[in-house]
Amino acid sequence: MSTLSDVWLLLDDPQMTFSAGSQKVLPANTGAWIGNTSSTIGGDISIAFQGTSISFTGDISLSTTSPTWFLAGIDLNSPYNVSFPDAGTQIYTQWYQTPILPDGLHFVNLSSIFVNVDYAIITAGATTQLNGSTIVVDDRSSEITYTGNGWATSDTEIILGSGWVNGPPLGNTTHRTSNVGDGFSFRFAGSNINVYGVFEWTATGNVDVDFVLDGETTSSSLFVPLNTVVVHPEILNYQLFSSGNLLAGNHTLIMNITQANGNQSFILDYLTYQPSFSFLAGKPNFTASASSAPDSPLSSASNTGMTGAMIHNGMNIGAIVGGVLGGLIGIFISLLFFLWRWRRHRADIERRLQESSRLSYFLRGRLSDSPPPFYTKSSNRFSICIEKFKHHNLLQPIQIALHHQLLQESLAGKNLLHMMN
Structure with missing residues (x-):
């Protein structure tokens, strides 16, 4: 997968074009797949994208007789042979990524392939049109600021249970904590935001969480309801928060754990949002100006006040400089x-x-x-x-x-x- 400093665009399998004979699998709200869908392909996969690279994730080696290789053709270049990782072993993984390509429009054709496709990740370039796209932010991104001492990074695969193929989360890692006062903050320019993680159905207790979006708080609790029939010990792509539609512009999301009991944890995998900028040149660089994130909504309010004071002081300095210059001009006249x-x-x-x-x-x-x-x-x-x-x-x-x-x-x-x- 591309480096964490890149901007990733999420392309779910319904947005791809497959050859005739492909089969789409629709699990019933299990969350094992992004968007609750995946597609099993026996033939060709054709993708046109604007950017510098594209990668594919899903199940491989669907049967003991599945081919262990396929052909990859990029633009007008001759197709080349690609072997699946861990050929012969049924796993859920990123099974192909193009080389880094010049920024622009590219065509990828994967032929003679038998594989499962859950989603693809496009690495955006300077010319990539971002209107209507979905940006995905991995848990290790520097754009997410973690606060508190209880956070731990995990790269273990997710156990989905009998009849399912285990595999890693998006980006291969998660951040987890059950420590009261821990949290994270994330600033973005867009029109919505969603938070996804891993939920442990076999854990006991609860974790209460506050999500504060632009000063408005939404409280939720993570726990396993009584008499729940456990289908998966763990589940991927569990939606922890959704903002709904927002006014396009700059926003700040803050998460804070307010209560924790038992061994239940808050596990963050990735964020998604629809950008309000059309190209990467218009993407605000929030990490350049933010030195630290608030530890809680209360400290967030305090930090907001400090920021306001800094802005106010900056405005006063500007007014003073303007007044002095105006006075000098008046004296000169x-x-x-x-x-x-x-x-x-x-x-x-x-x-x-x-x-x-x-x-x-x-x-x-x-x-x-x-x-x-x-x-x-x-x-x-x-x-x-x-x-x-x-x-x-x-x-x-x-x-x-x-x-x-x-x-x-x-x-x-x-x-x-x-x-x-």
Whole structure:
């Protein structure tokens, strides 16, 4: 089977195309098969899939005369001979997996085969269309965070009882515990989620479990009812939780054991969900941001509060940074405005000084051959100039007042320029 870091798509046997003559077996709610169905094939199996590999699981060596090999053809390549694992022994196992293929659309044809098919696992690639697919998450996946000290990993085969072929769980392992306070958390982006495990029909006592999905709690109890006729000592694909339809988006599922008696255990095998993203590029990476999972719904609420506080603090930091940048921009705009006003004011002063200078030269040409200076720091010389203008017979009183005003403005303007410089 592919590595645990891959994304697996579950393909149940009713979704496959078989040659004529195949026989479908429908056990009555036994749970021995995924989806309660399997198919016995005597002929060909044809599969088209989008991804990088595909594997098949089911019973092999259905009779003492069953072929121990078959032909596998991939795309346009020549078929090659494949031998069943443990040929001659009737077991439930993964009996074929393609080599790792380039990401894309592939066609697989298995011919001259006599075998039982329960399900197939497709390893998704970047181009795999995920709409309508079912993602399966093995119990060893890093996307599942376990909490508590009672968890144990088991790789023993499941004992189905007389008349059934024993075999391993999906992915060959399970996680089990009966310790109060143990649990797990799983975050996903999808529109439903289901939890499957192994149930021990010969165990005594009970295990009470809370499943908390997005803050809503569903409680259940695992126990064997009185007067139950035991068909299987253990059973695969036992549904421990089902969410039903959810709004497509990000969700968090938390499991916590609240009570345990006897030797009954909670045994996790795998999770399934329908994704709300269309391609792997849109799959959120929840494991990158999550450092640990909560130990219980109560601690989950506490951790949620911490997360909210962290987000709130992040928002405050963003607001502060935005405010500082806004303030700096405002100061910069204000400086530009004052600089513009200062330049405009200086230009206005220079313009008026030039006008005053032109008027002074005009009066000098009209009133006297030896005009007063344009301006003087001596108040006495300024007064002498005014007195001289007053005695000129061509200068009217209004002209004297005008020139007096211009000379005062000129003096003030030059002093202002001197201060600026």
